[in-house]
Amino acid sequence: MRRVRAIVTGRVQGVSYRASTVDEALRLGLVGWVKNRADGAVELEAEGPDDHIAALLAWCEQGPPAARVALVAVDELAPGGGYRGFVIGR
Numbered sequence: 521m522r523r524v525r526a527i528v529t530g531r532v533q534g535v536s537y538r539a540s541t542v543d544e545a546l547r548l549g550l551v552g553w554v555k556n557r558a559d560g561a562v563e564l565e566a567e568g569p570d571d572h573i574a575a576l577l578a579w580c581e582q583g584p585p586a587a588r589v590a591l592v593a594v595d596e597l598a599p600g601g602g603y604r605g606f607v608i609g610r
Contacts, residue, residue: 521599523552523567528580530590532562538608540584541576548572551603567601 528537533556541554541564550568557563566576580592 521567522570522573523565523597523599523601524573524577525563525565525595525597526577526580527557527593528562528564528583528589528591529560529593531586531588532583533560535586536584537562537587541580542606542608544579545576545606548576550576551606552601553603553607553609555609565597565601565603566606567599567603 538554538556541562545552545566548568550566550572552564552566554562554564564580566573577592577594581589583589
């Protein structure tokens with residue numbers, strides 16, 4: 521199991537980035553959350569099998585069609601976030 525926090529910058533608010541992230545995370549069987557930040561970035565935490573986390577992070581590099589991702593900064597966290605499902609906000 522792997523747990524990460526990612527900060528996604530660029531044009532990522534107002535383009536369905538959060539909702540699309542939820543859809544992708546659920547498709548991959550991950551748990552966690554995603555939210556908008558006051559600085560215009562999107563922040564997420566996700567937990568699940570390493571290859572599924574890698575797939576989500578690769579997806580985050582592109583995001584939904586209207587997004588223009590500049591950077592995805594990733595921090596590794598200790599597994600065990602205690603999440604149920606994958607939700608917007610926290």
